[in-house]
Amino acid sequence: MKTWIKRTFFGLAGAALLVGGLAACGHRMHHGWSSNATPEQAAEWRGKMVERIAGKLDLNAEQKTKLTTLGEKLHAQRQALRGQTDPRAEVKALFASDKFDRAKAQALVQQKTDIVRTGSPEVIAALGDFYDSLTPEQQQKVREFMERRRGWRRGG
Template sequence: MTKLKKIMMGIVVSIVTLGGLIACTGPNHHERFAKGGEFMAKRLDLNEEQKNKMKLLFETIKTEVQEYKDNQPKQQIIALLAEPELNQSEAILMLEQRSNRIKESAPTVIAAIADFTNSLDNNQRTQLQEILEKGRPHGRHFGGRPF
């Protein structure tokens, strides 16, 4: 597998995983997220080492997303909007700080993704690609499957 293909696969996996984390908010979201991991492990027929790497990946992403959510500049935004005239430079600075936070956490997330995907054999990689291409059904009308 070429280096570019590995990078692209890592990016796709990270986007899907982050999307899954965001989609799993609400009541019982921890249980749904855990079931999604169990489904993925069963579907890909992961061994214990691979399951541990997947668990570490999910924990890494969960930590990064939680840190991002915890650092919401809500009060700063309210203060900006309370002023008679919007301070555009301060708003842009806030946006840049948020973007930089994502850029800072990206290597950690990508390393966890690479660690997991590099542990997969060719058959498991193919199955993972199929799962990602197919997407996941939403809601109870599609059998309520976690993935």
Template sequence: MKNWLRTTLVTLFGFSLLSGLLAGCSRDHHADWSADDVAKVRDRIAGKMDLDAAQTQKLDALIAQLQVLRSDIKGTSNDPRAGFATLITGDTFDRNGAQKLLDEKTSALQQDGPQVITALADFYDSLNPDQQRKLRQKLERHKSWFGH
């Protein structure tokens, strides 16, 4: 196969794969979650793990930190694909725009990440050994991409 043809096919395949991954990962299943929806999920987790009041407070703190992280990473855009779409509107890929988008997301993660880690550690450390085992088993059963 000619070198230019192979390069073109590999580039097209790579672009297709990248755009498919970005489209799949950017689907926002939980975009419209109300406070009631979050409370229902929290109550379901607390019930399945038999959490006491102190553990439920730590779970609430973790959920709050995750919501802050998610909103900061999402930014002001309501369409998660819009940022990527602007990178490919011209004749060439906007490398500077891509780097700026990456820097924004990375900055949000670096800013909020330590608080999420602390909240997660506080929650996990508050669990008794049986609850920790249940959590590990649950994660083991769903170790594929987000349980899908």
């Protein structure tokens, strides 16, 4: 795999891990969490996420603004990846006939890869702007949190 693709994927994964991990500090939201949330619910959830993270890291107004921008970029990237159609329906359509539709599957992968490739520089820039605006103590809190949450999907 090309170096720039690896960096893009690691950067995007790091951004998602940072924001998702920090947002998971508090309790799980009941509204605005699902993919069927209205834009108002999603914006409300992002606002609560920013406030929660701001409280944990003692962010100033400028840092909150950068975190808000990061959240908006991540949301836009997620919406672009999801697209206008149901992702599950797209995958189910690959198996609709007696033969697996390889061309359609390859086109779907290419489409999603192109979305990540074009959107990730903005997400990475927003993540970098936010992280670079943190004080060394705040950055250390982020690193410690990420270390504690290592392996959270494996139940560890």
